[in-house]
Amino acid sequence: MSERDVSALLEVKDLETSFLINGKYYNAVDGVSLRVNRKQIVGIVGESGCGKSVMSLSIMNLLPKNISRIRRGEIVFEGKRIDHLGEEELNRIRGKEMAMIFQEPMTSLNPVFTIGSQIAEVFFTHTNLSKKEARQRSIELLRSVGIARPESVVNEYPHQLSGGMRQRVMIAMAIACRPKLLIADEPTTALDVTVQAQILELLKDIQATNEMAVMLITHDLGVVAEMCDEVIVMYAGKIVERADVHSLFYHPKHPYTKLLMESIPRMDREVETLSSIRGIVPSLAQMPRSGCRFAERCPKAMPECKIVTPKLTEHSPGHEVACLLYEESVPVHEVMK
Amino acid sequence: MEVVTNKNDAERKIASQSNHSPWALARKKFIRNKLAMVSLSFLMLLSLLSILAPYILNVDIARVDFLNINLPPSSEHWFGTDSNGRDVFARTLYGGRVSLLIGLASTLCVTLIGTIIGAIAGYVGGKIDQFLMRLTDFVLTFPFTVFVVVLNTILIGKVSGVWTLIMVISLLSWGGTARIVRSKILAEKENEYILAAISVGCSPFKVIAKHLLPNVASTIIVQASLLMAVMIVVESSLSFIGFGVPADTPSWGNMLSEARNSDVLQNKPWIWVPPCLAITFTILSINFVGEGLKDAFNPKSNR
Structure with missing residues (x-):
């Protein structure tokens, strides 16, 4: 235990999560290792279907057990492995030590209960607050997430609130027990732009005041630039690049990252058409067995890209990339041949 | 301030x-539905009369009176007397006690069993779901009448007649409810609030009981209300053919069984019409209330 780095809150090592499709397991997350330090905001970006959400659900152990499983790897939270814990032990961690916010604020609140009772439920699960105290705390929480009239909102039902307010309520529920890690799975995707900005601002504030780590999953690079300390770019279940936010935006290495950057709409440049990346993420069943998974769509693909699997290695301090364009990523034994 | x-x-x-x-x-929506409200009032009145029957009527319903058999309605016997000289009006009210009790109790049992099994199957899924659903299929394909007759014969004498029947009916009728609850739970558990509930540390039991069931409750309630009508019919038909409630206990079905005698059927309608109307109106009312509930719970209906 002592040799573990105390600053690491969450460590994922070589995680493989697979789904059962037609009687066979396919890896949706394939050998992902990452680490979230205390008080750090880590952004995870990538297209739809590249395994971001599956990875976050694996960490929380929320995937449906009958069609998916964690095949390999470790998830270590505060120096303790949590990937093989039973439901009961997990429930002691989930909601208390780590919490999650979901994409769809419209469906992530139970329509038949008042806001107050849903927040209070978190307290009843993890603390022994009385009903009155829980209510009081719920009102304070709602106020802290920027809801204007918390005293009446606690008695309202989800359908009476707007999307932005519901997302605030979700955040309030997630931070109720001051978790050390907050996983936000595309928290602003379903909201309009002005509300997005407010929610992000709120997340940042809360992160700073509660001193928690945030794992922010998004496909919006603008959000990443604004929020994160470190960025992980995922493609087809693998990490292709990892860097601090500054060097990723100024010196993107992987062709995929570069293309993602180019497809951000810009106000300051006049362009005819918005550039996009041709093709789509291969489906789980069609995933290439070896080689770089992006090779099919990569404008810089070389013949060996379809054969040699690149390795995620450090290119410059704190900047890791998995692409054969950089010789560090070429696996050693391949060079020997 | x-x-x-x-x-x-x-x-x-x-x-x-x-x-x-x-x-x-x-x-609110339900109260605005006139037909449902009238039906509900009728049911409440009928239940009240039945429950209070022993207190408002001063008649011994079991006493056989051979001097007054098959009397047509009169001021003394409002609905006349049956072939054993018993007052039909009193027996109709007393019969309501039994018929409504069986309807209500077996509906409650069926709903309880069906909900528990359906909820577990739907939420847990996998092998448990498979097992529970095969069990449900098994129960649904059972020859109902035959089984009721057999079970009733075995159990009679061990438990009081009415409760035997309730048990037997319940054990054989929960299949439909279980299937409906399961399908509702399957659809409902895909919602993110379920994931959210698990992610804040709710146990599976709590997720089912606190988050899923309240959201499928409207379906269960509607289903149960319509089921009650079915249960009353089941009781009546079983008693009619003589395998339901013991013959000495008046129930609407038992009273109807007198109409198996063609003389009664053709010439003495006062003996079988009252229980017949009681059954018809009760079932109609229950169905109207059920429909009313269905509309009330349906967010899309503006009736």
Whole structure:
């Protein structure tokens, strides 16, 4: 235990999560290792279907057990492995030590209960607050997430609130027990732009005041630039690049990252058409067995890209990339041949 | 100042709660439905009369009186007397006690069993789901009447007649409810609030009981109300053919069985028409109430 780095809150090592499709397991997350330090905001970006959400659900152990499983790897939270814990032990961690916010604020609140009772439920699960105290705390929480009239909102039902307010309520529920890690799975995707900005601002504030780590999953690079300390770019279940936010935006290495950057709409440049990346993420069943998974769509693909699997290695301090364009990523034994 | 704000808060709390809870909305809609309200009043009146029958009537319903058999309606016997000289009016009310009790009790049992099995199967899924659903299929394909007759014969004498019948009917009828609850739970558990509930540390039991069931409750309630009508028919038909409630206990079905005698059927309608009407109107009312509930719980209907 002592040799573990105390600053690491969450460590994922070589995680493989697979789904059962037609009687066979396919890896949706394939050998992902990452680490979230205390008080750090880590952004995870990538297209739809590249395994971001599956990875976050694996960490929380929320995937449906009958069609998916964690095949390999470790998830270590505060120096303790949590990937093989039973439901009961997990429930002691989930909601208390780590919490999650979901994409769809419209469906992530139970329509038949008042806001107050849903927040209070978190307290009843993890603390022994009385009903009155829980209510009081719920009102304070709602106020802290920027809801204007918390005293009446606690008695309202989800359908009476707007999307932005519901997302605030979700955040309030997630931070109720001051978790050390907050996983936000595309928290602003379903909201309009002005509300997005407010929610992000709120997340940042809360992160700073509660001193928690945030794992922010998004496909919006603008959000990443604004929020994160470190960025992980995922493609087809693998990490292709990892860097601090500054060097990723100024010196993107992987062709995929570069293309993602180019497809951000810009106000300051006049362009005819918005550039996009041709093709789509291969489906789980069609995933290439070896080689770089992006090779099919990569404008810089070389013949060996379809054969040699690149390795995620450090290119410059704190900047890791998995692409054969950089010789560090070429696996050693391949060079020997 | 303090008092004023508190009062305002309290008022707003009451206002917002009574206006917007899904249950309150449904209740409002239901109250506006005239047919359902009339039916509900009728059912309540009938139940009240049946429950209070021993206190308002001064008749011994079991006493056989051979001097007064098959009397047509008169001021002394409002609905006449049957072939054993028993007062038909009194027996109709007493019969309501038994018929309604069986209807209500077996509906409750069926709903309880069906909900538990359906909820577990739907939520847990996998092998447990498979097992429970095969069990449900098994129960659904059972020859109902034959099995009721056999079970009833085995159990009779061990448990009081009425409760035997309730048990037997319940054990054989939960299949449909279980399937409906399972399918509802399957659809409902895909919602993100279920994931959210698990992610804040709710145990599976709590997720089912606190988050899933309240959301499928409307379906269960509607289903149960319609089921009650079916249960009353089941009781009547079983008693009619002589395998339901023991013959000495008056129930609507038992009373109807007198009509198996063609002389009674053709010439003495006062003996079988009252229980017949009681059954018909009860079932109609229950169905109207059920439909009313269905509309009330349906957010898309504006009736």
